[in-house]
Each structure stands twice: as C-alpha cells, then as structure tokens.
Amino acid sequence: MGMSEKMNIREIADLAGVSVATVSRVINHSASVKPQTREHVQQVMKEHNYVPSATARDLSFQRSQVVAVVIPDLKNPYFYGLIEGITRVAEKNRFQVLIFNTNEDPGKEAEALEAIRERNVAGILITAAGVRDERTGRMLTEYQESGTPVVLIDRFIEDGDTLDTVMADNESGSYEAVSELIAQGHDRIAIIAGEKSLSPVYERELGYRRALTEHGIRVREMYIAYGDQMADKSYLCMRRLMSLSKPPTAVFCGNNQMTLGALRYLNEHGIRTGEDIGIIGFDDIDVLNKLGIPLSVVDRSEKDMGKKAMELLLRHMKNQDAPARHVSVPTRLILRGSERAACVEPLQSRAGRKRKAQKEE
Amino acid sequence: MGMSEKMNIREIADLAGVSVATVSRVINHSASVKPQTREHVQQVMKEHNYVPSATARDLSFQRSQVVAVVIPDLKNPYFYGLIEGITRVAEKNRFQVLIFNTNEDPGKEAEALEAIRERNVAGILITAAGVRDERTGRMLTEYQESGTPVVLIDRFIEDGDTLDTVMADNESGSYEAVSELIAQGHDRIAIIAGEKSLSPVYERELGYRRALTEHGIRVREMYIAYGDQMADKSYLCMRRLMSLSKPPTAVFCGNNQMTLGALRYLNEHGIRTGEDIGIIGFDDIDVLNKLGIPLSVVDRSEKDMGKKAMELLLRHMKNQDAPARHVSVPTRLILRGSERAACVEPLQSRAGRKRKAQKEE
DNA sequence: TTGTATGCGTTATCAC
DNA sequence: GTGATAACGCATACAA
Numbered sequence: 001m002g003m004s005e006k007m008n009i010r011e012i013a014d015l016a017g018v019s020v021a022t023v024s025r026v027i028n029h030s031a032s033v034k035p036q037t038r039e040h041v042q043q044v045m046k047e048h049n050y051v052p053s054a055t056a057r058d059l060s061f062q063r064s065q066v067v068a069v070v071i072p073d074l075k076n077p078y079f080y081g082l083i084e085g086i087t088r089v090a091e092k093n094r095f096q097v098l099i100f101n102t103n104e105d106p107g108k109e110a111e112a113l114e115a116i117r118e119r120n121v122a123g124i125l126i127t128a129a130g131v132r133d134e135r136t137g138r139m140l141t142e143y144q145e146s147g148t149p150v151v152l153i154d155r156f157i158e159d160g161d162t163l164d165t166v167m168a169d170n171e172s173g174s175y176e177a178v179s180e181l182i183a184q185g186h187d188r189i190a191i192i193a194g195e196k197s198l199s200p201v202y203e204r205e206l207g208y209r210r211a212l213t214e215h216g217i218r219v220r221e222m223y224i225a226y227g228d229q230m231a232d233k234s235y236l237c238m239r240r241l242m243s244l245s246k247p248p249t250a251v252f253c254g255n256n257q258m259t260l261g262a263l264r265y266l267n268e269h270g271i272r273t274g275e276d277i278g279i280i281g282f283d284d285i286d287v288l289n290k291l292g293i294p295l296s297v298v299d300r301s302e303k304d305m306g307k308k309a310m311e312l313l314l315r316h317m318k319n320q321d322a323p324a325r326h327v328s329v330p331t332r333l334i335l336r337g338s339e340r341a342a343c344v345e346p347l348q349s350r351a352g353r354k355r356k357a358q359k360e361e
Numbered sequence: 362m363g364m365s366e367k368m369n370i371r372e373i374a375d376l377a378g379v380s381v382a383t384v385s386r387v388i389n390h391s392a393s394v395k396p397q398t399r400e401h402v403q404q405v406m407k408e409h410n411y412v413p414s415a416t417a418r419d420l421s422f423q424r425s426q427v428v429a430v431v432i433p434d435l436k437n438p439y440f441y442g443l444i445e446g447i448t449r450v451a452e453k454n455r456f457q458v459l460i461f462n463t464n465e466d467p468g469k470e471a472e473a474l475e476a477i478r479e480r481n482v483a484g485i486l487i488t489a490a491g492v493r494d495e496r497t498g499r500m501l502t503e504y505q506e507s508g509t510p511v512v513l514i515d516r517f518i519e520d521g522d523t524l525d526t527v528m529a530d531n532e533s534g535s536y537e538a539v540s541e542l543i544a545q546g547h548d549r550i551a552i553i554a555g556e557k558s559l560s561p562v563y564e565r566e567l568g569y570r571r572a573l574t575e576h577g578i579r580v581r582e583m584y585i586a587y588g589d590q591m592a593d594k595s596y597l598c599m600r601r602l603m604s605l606s607k608p609p610t611a612v613f614c615g616n617n618q619m620t621l622g623a624l625r626y627l628n629e630h631g632i633r634t635g636e637d638i639g640i641i642g643f644d645d646i647d648v649l650n651k652l653g654i655p656l657s658v659v660d661r662s663e664k665d666m667g668k669k670a671m672e673l674l675l676r677h678m679k680n681q682d683a684p685a686r687h688v689s690v691p692t693r694l695i696l697r698g699s700e701r702a703a704c705v706e707p708l709q710s711r712a713g714r715k716r717k718a719q720k721e722e
Numbered sequence: 723t724t725g726t727a728t729g730c731g732t733t734a735t736c737a738c
Numbered sequence: 739g740t741g742a743t744a745a746c747g748c749a750t751a752c753a754a
Contacts, residue, residue, distance in 0.1 A: 005507070006507065008746085008747050008748085009747060009748060009749095010747080010748095018724075018725085019724065019725045019726075020725090020726095020747090020748075020749090021724070021725060021726080021749080021750075022723085022724060022725075023748095024748065024749060024750080025723095025724090025749095027748090028749080030749085030750090031723085031724095031750095032723065033723070033724085034723060034724085037723080037724085051475070051478045051479045052479055052747080052748075053420075053479060053481060053746090053747050053748070054479040054480045054481070055416060055419045055420045055425060055480065055481050055746090055747080055748090056420055056730090056746070056747035056748040056749090057747080057748055057749075058416045058730095058748090059414070059416045059417055059420050059729095059730050059731065059732085059746090059747080059748075059749095060729080060730055060747080060748045060749045060750085061730085061748085061749065062730065064416065074441045074444065074445070075438070075441055075445075075647075077436070080435045080436055080441075083435065084435070084462075087462065096459065096476065096480075097459075097460070098457065098458075098459055099458070099460050101445075101448065114412070115457065117412045118412045118413055118414060118415040119415045119416065119457075120414065120415075120416050146366070146367065231651045257651075260648060260651040260652055261651065263652050263653075264651060264652050264653035265653075267652060267653045267654065268653050285648075286436075287621060287646075287648045290592045290618075290621040290622065290625060291621055291624050291625050291628060292624075292625035292628045292629050293628065369730090369731050369732085370731060370732065371731080379740075379741085380740065380741040380742070381731090381732080381733095381741085381742090382733085382734085382740070382741060382742080382743095383739085383740060383741075385732070385733060385734085386739090386740090388732095389733080391733085391734090392739085392740095393739070394739070394740085395739060395740085398739080398740085413731080413732075414730090414731050414732070415732095416730085416731075416732085417730070417731030417732035417733085417746090418731080418732050418733075419732085419746095420730090420731080420732070420733090420746050420747065420748090421731080421732040421733040421734080421745080421746055422732080422733065422734095422746085423733095423746065
C-alpha cells in the first residue's frame with residue numbers, strides 16, 4: 001500500500017462496484033449518497049491510497065482551488081506576516097497559495113499577472129508595485145470583471161475603485177505616533193517618508209502633518225525627507241536631516257526598512273535612540289525584539305490584514321457581484337522608550353502609560 | 362481587446378482557419394509549421410488576447426509546470442534567500458513555484474505532501490521538518506519512485522539516500538570559523554548548537570570539535586550548549602555559558618536565529634562583541650548589516666543553494682532515472698571584527714587578512 | 723439514490 | 739505540413 005500506481009476515479013468506481021458519478025459525489029460530499037455506499041467507497045479509496053487529481057477537477061470545474069498572492073518584496077518581513085495570515089485562512093478553506101514576488105518591478109508584476117491568467121486561479125491578492133502602471137490597473141479590473149475577484153492589500157492603485165481593499169489606518173497611526181513625540185516634548189520632528197506615489201506613504205505623511213498642525217507646530221518642509229522604501233536611501237535622508245543647522249530631536253520613519261537605514265546612521269555616529277534622539281518607526285521589527293533593542297513603533301498586525309484580505313476574497317468568490325468593500329485595519333502604537341530624548345521635557349505627566357513590550361502571539 | 366471573453370484553442374483554430382493541432386504546434390513550437398501559418402495563428406492569438414489554459418495542458422501532459430517548495434520556517438531569512446534562488450531558475454524554465462510552510466511541524470509537513478499529491482507537480486524541493494518522521498521519508502521516496510523528483514535541501518532525512526541533495530559544507534564552514542577564533546587567541550570556545558537530530562547541526566558540531574582537536578585544544582562538554590534552532594532557547598544557552606566559573610571568551614553560534622538570541626543576552630548585559638567576547642555566527646544576517654552592526658559569520662549563499670537545487674530538479678525531470686546526485690555548496694567566512702576579543706592575543710600575525718565587509722551581489 | 727454520457731481545453735497519435 | 743480524433747481525470751445534467 002502506498003506503493004500503488006496512480007489511480008483514477010474510474011478504477012476506484014470499478015473496484016467499488018459503483019459508477020464514477022457516485023465516487024465523485026463521495027469525494028465532494030455534493031449530493032446524497034447512501035451511507036453504506038459512501039463508506040464502502042471511502043474504504044476502497046483509502047485502501048488504494050487514492051488521491052483525486054486537482055488538475056482534472058480544476059479543468060472540469062473551470063476554476064482552481066488556488067489563490068495567487070502578488071507581493072513586491074518577499075524579503076520584507078511585513079510580507080511574510082501577511083502571507084501567514086492569508087495562508088491560515090486559505091488552508092482552512094482548502095485553498096492553496098501561489099506566491100509571486102515582483103521586487104517592486106511593475107514589469108515583473110505584469111508578467112506575474114499574465115502567468116496567473118493561464119492558471120484559472122480562484123482569486124488574486126495583491127500589494128501592487130505598479131500603482132501608476134496602467135497595465136496593472138487594467139489587468140486587475142479585467143480579472144475582476146471576468147469573475148476572478150481581486151483584493152488590494154496595503155496600496156491603492158489607479159482606477160482600482162471597484163476592487164476590494166484592505167488597508168491599515170496609516171493616517172491615524174502616524175498621527176498617533178507623531179502626537180506621542182510631541183507629548184514627549186519634541187517640536188523639531190522630522191519624517192522619513194518613502195516613494196510618494198504609494199498611498200500608504202502619502203497617508204502617513206498626512207498623519208504627520210495633521211499631528212503637527214493640530215498641536216500648533218509649524219510644518220517645515222526641510223524636516224520632510226523622501227526616500228524609496230529602502231534602507232540605503234533612508235540612511236542618506238537621516239544624514240541630511242542630522243546635518244541641518246537645527247537637526248530634528250525626533251524622527252518618525254515611514255516603514256521598517258527605512259527605520260533600519262536610519263538606525264544605521266545613528267549607530268555609526270554614536271547617537272543613541274531614546275536618549276539623544278527620539279525615534280518611532282512604522283511596522284514592528286521582529287529582529288530588533290529578538291536582539292533586545294527597544295524601538296517604539298506603529299504596529300499594524302499584518303497577519304490580521306492577511307486574514308481579512310483572504311476573507312474578503314472568499315466572500316467575493318461566493319457572491320460574484322458583491323459590491324466592493326473597503327476594510328481598514330487599525331494600527332497600534334507600541335512604546336518601548338525610543339520615542340524619548342534627554343534634550344526635551346515631556347509636556348505632561350504620562351505616568352501609568354502602558355508600555356507593551358511584545359506583540360501578542 | 363483585452364475585454365474579450367475567455368477563448369479556447371478551438372475558437373482560435375476556427376478564427377485562423379486551421380485545426381487545433383496546428384494551433385497547439387504553434388503554441389508549443391513542437392513540430393514544424395509553415396512560417397506563414399505560424400505567423401497568422403500568432404496574429405490571431407494576439408488579436409484575441411488568447412492565453413492557453415495551463416490546467417488543460419497539465420491534464421493532457423499528465424504533469425504540471427509547477428514545483429512545490431516545502432520549507433520549515435518562512436520567517437527565517439535564510440529561506441527566502443533560498444526561495445529567491447529557486448524562483449530565479451524556475452522562472453527561466455517556465456515553472457511556477459508553490460510554497461508550503463510547515464512551521465517545523467512534521468504533521469503539517471505530511472499534510473503539505475498530501476496536498477501536493479493531488480496537484481501533479483513536476484518536482485519537490487524540501488527542507489524537511491520531519492527528519493525522523495517516517496511519513497516524510499516514506500512519502501518522499503514514493504514521490505521519487507513514481508516519477509516526481511525530489512531534492513533535499515539543507516537537511517538529510519532518514520532513508521533518503523536515493524534522493525538528490527544540496528547541502529552546505531557545514532563541517533568545513535564550522536571548522537574554518539572555529540579555527541579563526543583559535544587564531545585570534547581564544548581557547549575557551551563555546552558552541553551553541555541546535556536540535557541534535559538535524560544533520561546540519563550535527564555537522565557543525567563536528568567541525569567545531571575537529572578544529573579544537575586539531576589545534577590541540579581539549580573539547581569540554583560544558584562549552585557545548587544545545588538549543589532548538591530558535592532565539593529564545595539560545596538566549597538561555599548563552600546565560601548558562603556566561604555563568605560558568607570560567608566562561609568562554611568566544612562563542613560560535615549554530616544558526617542565524619540562535620545568534621540573535623545570543624546577541625540579546627550580550628546586549629542586555631553590556632558585553633560587547635569583538636571586544637569583551639568573540640562571536641561568529643552561522644548564516645549572514647542581512648538586518649545586522651542594514652543596522653551597521655558588524656558580525657562575523659559563516660555565509661553559505663542560500664541563493665546559490667536554491668539555484669543548485671532547482672537545477673538538480675530540472676536535470677532529474679529530464680532524465681527520470683538519473684542516479685541521485687549530492688551537491689555540496691561551499692561556505693565562506695566573512696570577518697567583520699566580532700571574532701576578536703581584547704582579553705586574548707592573536708596567535709600569529711594576520712596582517713593582510715582580507716576582511717570582507719559585504720556580501721557580493 | 724445511482725448510472726450514463728457529455729464537456730472541460732489541451733496534447734499526441736495517427737493518418738493524409 | 740496539416741487535420742481528425744482519442745485520450746487525460748473529473749464534474750454534472752439528465753435518466754433511470
């Protein structure tokens with residue numbers, strides 16, 4: 001047993017003395033089968049170690065049990081949190097996950113979407129690289145219209161209004177972080193933003209601006225640095241900021257990679273976070289926790305975002321023409337001390353403020 | 362165009378005024394087709410935005426253009442290096458990659474291998490979680506025997522002798538690292554090893570022992586700590602080691618996660634690497650480089666391992682009964698200073714020793 | 723409740 | 739070179 005050659009449904013049917021239709025019904029629990037027959041068939045299947053062919057099922061059903069996940073950077077830990085959430089829900093619903101990494105390259109993204117076309121996937125989950133690339137927008141809406149639901153995660157795209165979305169509440173997350181910096185007494189607060197065309201980048205900058213404005217601090221453009229989502233550019237941003245005649249006393253970093261680049265600059269120049277300068281990052285960085293390096297961050301539970309996205313997809317798969325739904329996932333400010341600096345005085349007593357040391361599991 | 366409904370090969374054939382067979386030939390460049398007809402058919406396909414169905418092709422061909430990749434921990438950066446290498450070669454050969462994450466759980470691994478069965482994949486690449494789990498071993502050899510080639514990456518499994526393997530040269534990598542520590546003058550050198558049943562763990566310990574022995578240093582069991590591949594346990598190992606009456610002056614860490622745990626202990630206790638204690642880790646840790654924290658490591662180019670593995674798979678796909686081949690990927694010692702300690706004196710002048718600051722791209 | 727027959731979109735084996 | 743046509747393994751409408 002186990003050593004048996006590959007069997008098909010017809011052979012099982014013959015061995016069980018029933019028709020292929022009956023075997024099919026047993027496999028799919030589709031229609032009613034006499035309990036006796038059912039058990040007998042199951043027995044035969046087990047005995048012969050039979051596994052139905054997903055390929056054949058997909059062809060007949062005209063749709064596969066696979067969802068495509070298209071992400072821009074597999075190296076970024078944010079995304080495997082996302083994938084984990086997606087996978088968990090997908091598995092529960094007997095879906096498999098096909099991952100495409102685009103390396104932030106709209107061209108590769110278009111290729112991926114093309115490759116996906118020939119596989120008749122049940123749905124697509126995507127954090128788009130080509131947010132301004134017409135190919136991406138066009139192909140995604142085409143998918144949606146031809147019955148393959150699409151969920152946008154983390155980033156809007158041009159002409160993507162008809163698609164489901166799962167986004168973090170970037171604006172309010174940033175607002176909260178910058179407000180905390182202000183509460184700590186900082187008033188020269190910089191932001192290292194990313195690639196402007198990405199919606200989260202824009203929203204985070206918006207939150208930054210609102211926090212300053214609402215607290216009566218003037219927004220100074222020289223304290224706004226634009227990077228490219230990557231660590232190296234952010235390092236340069238940090239250098240520019242710190243060489244201003246009045247350098248910021250606190251910096252809000254727009255994503256995890258850029259936070260790392262900023263920290264490198266500080267490390268290299270002996271500037272201590274939480275001491276000489278206040279730092280808050282966007283997205284928790286697991287490895288810093290493992291290293292015991294305390295960094296305050298805006299955390300957005302990427303696992304939840306993944307789950308939510310897959311749930312939206314399932315919903316849309318069941319109801320083809322459900323109206324687009326837009327889910328916003330709340331962020332959470334996790335304070336670990338790096339937001340402080342010795343050179344500033346907290347504006348108000350913050351005794352009793354909760355400091356969460358770890359993300360929940 | 363683009364808005365067109367899904368077409369099949371028959372419709373294209375009709376539109377082009379040829380038979381399905383001819384269209385198929387054009388698609389697959391399989392047999393010779395008159396250049397004129399070929400061009401005409403291609404024209405029609407393009408015009409109608411036709412994409413052949415991979416599902417149907419797979420069914421007919423009795424094999425899909427998908428390879429399954431089964432890994433134990435998607436969160437570990439080592440593995441996405443691996444995946445990147447695999448994907449690169451796979452894409453070039455028009456294969457897609459289906460990723461399964463087992464979380465080091467043999468049960469989930471068995472489930473994954475079961476799920477893979479129904480998809481008729483072209484091959485399987487796996488870093489096994491269930492190295493001692495008979496299910497894993499049995500299923501993998503069954504796959505191999507039934508014509509679906511399997512390549513083991515990074516870890517041997519029980520009864521897996523007939524399978525292709527791609528392994529790092531763990532023993533010599535460790536030997537080299539520990540030898541360097543000895544050259545730096547260390548003689549109380551500890552190792553934080555991992556889960557004993559994993560072959561790389563065993564081999565790395567072997568290299569450690571050989572280095573000590575060959576340099577006339579007695580191996581002391583108290584300097585050998587066994588963890589579980591994870592950071593937290595390693596933290597505890599480090600604590601035990603450092604509370605010995607004669608604590609080690611250098612520690613060799615058996616994998617990236619364990620290195621992080623060890624570093625956390627040192628951070629928390631103000632013990633400086635490269636200064637108060639010598640540290641060399643196994644596997645480069647990208648994020649430390651991004652942070653500008655210098656750590657000497659044994660690097661094993663996981664991307665290369667991935668490429669090699671995929672190449673082995675392709676080879677075995679073309680030649681069903683090629684004999685099992687075992688590829689060993691060399692490691693490389695990258696010295697960044699953390700191997701030194703002020704309390705010891707280098708044994709020999711090492712002027713001119715190359716110190717590579719970065720991994721090549 | 724069960725069986726028969728057809729279709730799903732390809733590839734491959736024949737003929738011509 | 740090209741065209742019919744039979745697989746491939748399953749799901750399902752329709753019959754019984």
